[in-house]
Amino acid sequence: MAIDEYFIVIDDVWEVRTWEAIELALVGNNGSKVITTTQMLMLPKHLVRLSRADQKFLDNHPDDISEKILKKCAGIPLAIITMASLLAGKPECEWSMVYNSIGFHTTDNRETEDTMTILSFSYYDLPPHLRTCLLYLSTYPEDYFIEKDSLIWKWIAEGFIDGKQGTRLFELGERYFNDLINRSLIQPVESKWNGRVDSCRVHDMVLDLMRKLSSIENFIAILGDNVEGAPAPSSVRRLANQNRIAEHVNSETMVTRMPKVRSYTAFKCFIDSQDQFLRFKLLRVLDIVYCSFEKGCHLEHLGDLLHLRYLRIRFNASSLELPIQLGNLKLLQTLDVQGTLPASIVHLTELLRLCAHEKVPDGIGKLVSLEELIILNGCSDKPKRFFKELASLRELRVLQFATYDGADESMHGDFVESLSNLQKIQHIGVYGSAWHTDTAMWEAAGFVLPRPLHYLGWQAIRLSKLPSCINPTRLPNLAHLELFVITMDEQDLELLALLPALCYLNLTTESTVTASNINSSDRSFFQKLRYFETDAMVQFEQPDEEDTSVSLHIWNGEDAMPFVSRKSNDSRKVVPSGVMPNLEVLVFNLPLRALKGNYSDYCGNIGLEYLASLRELRGWIVCEDMPVVERRMQRPSQPSHVSYAALAALRDACNVHPTFCMLRSY
Template sequence: MRLYGDKSKCPFDHPLEMSEKMLQRCGGVPLAILTMASLLDDKAREDWSKVYDSIGFEHRKNQVVDNTRKILLFSYYDLPYYLRPCLLYLSIYPEDYTIYKDTLIWKWVGEGFIEEEQGIGQYELGERYFSELVNRSMIQPVWGSYGSCFLIGCRVHDLVLDMICLLSNEENFVRVWDVNDQRISYQINARRLAIQRRVLEKDDYLANMCTQQLRSFSVTQCDVHVMPSLSSFEALRVLDMEDCSSIADGIYHLGHLGSLIHLRFLGLRNMPIDKLPEEIGNLKFLQTLDLESTGIEELPQSFGLLRQLKCLHFKVREVTVGMHLLGNLTSLEKLLLVFDTWSPEFVAELGKLTMLRNLNLFSFDGRVLNDNQMKALVKSLVKLQKIEVLGIDFLYSVSIGHQDWEGYVPPRQLRELSLRTESNILPAWISPSLIPKVTSLSLMLKEVKARDMEILGSFPELITLWLSDQGFGNSQDFLPDVVGELFPKLRYFCTPAPLRFLQGAMPSLESLEYTYLQVNQLKRDRIFVFEFGSWENLHSLQKVKATIRPDAAHENEAVVALELVANQHPNRPNLTVNIW
């Protein structure tokens, strides 16, 4: 399955005897089987026996774990040179930790693991590296929502983590100080130090550690009230403190931050920090600044000096303080902002960020954009012609009509679009002729007409579709029937209301989700009107999830109806029902 995708596609010249020998040595361990298959995937069949001999398997039956380790070690040395440091770098994370792809790639960039190539951005190249490690089964993928269609991160299998920690230690690549270590040498030869899940003692042990040579300092899930002075790091390129707390005065202060003149990555996610010092402007080479889930609410004037910044994550109550400097950051490729109120300066500055590839704006304040603000936003978006990922999420706060998007023509390379506003109709620019490469759409509309469904179903590369109305499924007529020959590649579909799938509709659909079904509105003449019987036309269906707004008198009936249709489907899809 790993080699050919399907058993029916196995070629006639598949080396069956050698496969069986390898499977026997894998001992039924899934990690060993997947890694071995991934290892053989790009090897000529005549070389399989050489691979088998090179690994040096133990021949005793009780050596399954040792054999797995040898497969993993052989797979590591089979990696291209550029992937080895990327994999070893994962030893900075604790066991069973979810490593987010976006953060990891920007760290790789900051460490210098990803060299620039003409015509290819460093982040894009990092995505290729990440996918290659997944394809080689060296890391385990973590899928996001949307029915497991999008890769958001990874975890490292215990045996793989053991191996890369051992290799990292031997090569002085990373030194890890975790909860199992009582002490660590004052003199560290490695260029990278990672501290994991520790309560640091008040003995200045860490403060006295020699850190001049460190290029990377990572602290994960620790108490940080005793830390080395930032002035002691003379060559630091990556400083990442994530999911940490403080039991001292409750706030961690970034004293001497301006001395880290070589810094490329500064990650402060979920940290007890309420102020960014003015001296951050000294960090001329800073590429990534992650301030998500901190107490920081304003940016200093020197923020505008970060001309090399490529990625910014920031949550702020008002997009006013410091945002008039945003237009100075002309190297920005990714911008994620969560805010409560707008400012005219911010909207104007946004249009200056012409290198943006990924833009996500979130607001949950319940206010409505006026016509001038909306026109200003569209005017700025028109200038961002490199955008590949665009998210405008003003949930329940902005009423946007067709005329509000007048003059907007999206870039053809747009891949992901999330437009969650109170829109009356489908904007004309959401069309397969204008944005043919779209793979993900998330839309909030008051009604979806048959013509809209035809347009959405004509996107040739669409994999996920998330539709919602403003009434949590109040309208029985929200969606028309889904006819055949539409949505050829769609794998995940989320809808707020029942609908019928006609013969040939959504041939690739694997995951179907219903949000906020109103039980009392699913009754007509005391009979449940569930169009779930049309599931039989979804030949690839594997998962169904339904969230029901309860009606005490009929709640069980709804659940039973769902279970009955799921059991009658030839694939017997996995069914999850939640009561909202």
């Protein structure tokens, strides 16, 4: 290619010889770039730039054995990452022994085989409890996002996690999960904005290896498309059905030929028999994920599965009414169901996790072992009793529910009293219709939030002012905050800004607030915040063009404007960049009527250039109070169209940003 520079994207290269043919046409011009997507493992080493940290780890040990190990990794990211993780926990004097223990190959397909060998060695290097947990991941389909919490609760139900005195089983399971991440055997998937790992994925090669080992060790049998090597039916103890289109085997045949099944999982299958999976009498785990049920399918036999520890039923249909016999499952630890719960569930005293799509029955306070209570639609037909009963659930880590009829003053008092008992709570979410709350009354009743809290979703609770317990000293772990505070001042905003772990903030207030003279050089103002949303208009302003301090204005659109019209910022000598240094997304409202047509002056200079990491601006254009004639849609080329003028001003603001900032408007 006789071109000075080029940039080429090549999609879906499957064979080495294909790449070699392409490579002949690529002249090594300085500055040229080639990006390719592939399932291949045998990419030329000079193309791989994905594992620099792990390769650097090996490069920093420049003896012969490091060079040999890097050579055998052949530039394959998965091999480098896995090998680096394997060696990181071993003294250097053992590296030669590790290298010699791995039987590398000399065949034409040696890169693939060597990578599989490295993975296999890493697997056998695990302690026994981690091997078992890793093998269990072969239950899941390829490219599946595995929910961390559900996986850990299944490990617990299977008996893979041995409890230690003073340590909760779930916390121990989290350690196992994190250990597999640290060894690069599973890939963490972070929640988008709060930085917490809430799921994982398994590399295709790791999954292939786990499936082979599971088959050899008779650990799991997998039924489904593109799956081979299921063991003899009579020896099956764990069964996973991943066939999305075929009907299941007749239940009588399954029971007769597979009497030892202890775990049954179905992903996106069609359940064609009324009691198909309900007659495996030794089941400890029953996981039905987004399956379709034949019309008339009933679940009465659930009550006969007396060994059941884990029950999850999520399906593609309207809710089922779950049978009263559910109360017979005295060993049940996890109940995660999409359906109407019977009153008998309050007798499941071993229950640790309850996730319900519908309201829970009265008596929830009897489930004193509960660590997680999640109710997606409502809470109870008798919410006052529900709030009182929460006080008995002292082991709760996660509490999430919705109310659709609000809450009266006495219910507020019950809720505050119950919260004072939940000293282990880490996640609280209250959604639905609004509660109007007198913060002073709550605090007089003893309201306080526990120190371990990392998630607080309280958009439904309209606080009269910011509670004193929401401060950086009291809540050092708070990473996710959704808050409605009617009256705020500068001190309140500064307290929120100093929360050391805060990554996500959705703030609604009826006040206009300004944080003045923020010292951007110490980077302490919302230092970890990645997502900020508010129902007000936001502007960042540099009062002194020669100073590094910045002011943040949050304007409700009704009070006097806290900022002035600014034609241009070109005269500034210093552009501070330490305010919200990690903010990636900013969402705010744009009150058209209150701006009185000065869109370019106010919207075009909102100070996005101070947000060094900003990637996306979302502007909600509010025009409810505009006269109908002014709101009428016209061609964008017409400058009199107010929405277009505001949008153009926001686009100008994005253009000022030193890096790329995308605009989304609504």
